[in-house]
Amino acid sequence: MLDLRRLRYFVTVADELHFGRAAERLHIAQPPLTRQISALETELGIRLFERSTRAVTLTPEGAQFLDHARQVLDAALSAQTSAQRLASGEAGRLAIGYTSSIPMSRVFSEIVRDFGRRAPEVALSFREVGSADHHRQIAAGVLDIAFGWAAAEPAPPEIAQHVVASEPLVAAVPSGSAYAACESIDFAALAHEAFITYPPGHGWALNAALNRLCAQAGITPRPGPTATQVATLVALVAAERGVAIVPASVAALQMPGVRYVPLAGEAPLEQTLLWRAHNASNCALRFVELARESVHKSVHKSALAAPSS
Structure with missing residues (x-):
């Protein structure tokens, strides 16, 4: 398995064609950089650079390998960025359940809209599910989130919930x-x-x-x-x-x-947002966080718009 650090060192030297300047860019001393390049050449079984007292140039094999090295580093950076976005809940997938009357609610549309604006890389799928099945499907991992109306019975301990609206x-x-x-x-x-x-x-x-x-x-x-x-x-x-x-x-x-x-x-009847209390995905937790913000913003706007007595 190629060492990504050595590939980064190789690309930097190839860009600079000067070991001293490359070492400065990498914030390391020149001798360790030279040793790492030599180790990479040994690992690959090819010579990457022609070195002389006057210049450093890429060998034909080094020039061809450079394209591959850049692709590997770009892919590694992309993977790292994707992992960071998954960790922050800004990317991923969410399966969202709802009862048939929920889409008529203004709050439902506002929460989904605001989440889409803040986390456009999250793929959302929506599924109409009977309210009696919300808890089971969330606990089983079929659904990540569910919108429903609060029932008289409390949710089981494995299900978390938050009231997002109340309607007469x-x-x-x-x-x-x-x-x-x-x-x-x-x-x-x-x-x-x-x-x-x-x-x-x-x-x-x-x-x-x-x-x-x-x-x-x-x-x-x-x-x-x-x-x-x-x-x-x-x-x-x-x-x-x-x-x-x-x-x-x-x-x-x-x-x-x-x-x-x-x-x-x-x-009034309370509209609730349901999710797994434990082991919820970062994406689901991000949805809940932004839903709370959206509800708070909506309530604040309503209070400002209300006529003073």
């Missing part, structure tokens, strides 16, 4: 219903409606929020159709198959036949 809940109702003209609505007023929900394994945080609202209001929910996609839930509302309780950002789906009505006095 709204009722998606048919535009022809009596609720459509309301500025807001008490959840208890929906007692006789069929609720369109996610099936088991999907939307567990939203289903848990619905169950909590029903328990607080003393309502036994009347089941309606189920669907795995939030767009399908909204389409079923437009088809007058029931009502759906969704985060306010879902109102971005402006579908004919649907109106989104705020729920009066209800606690």
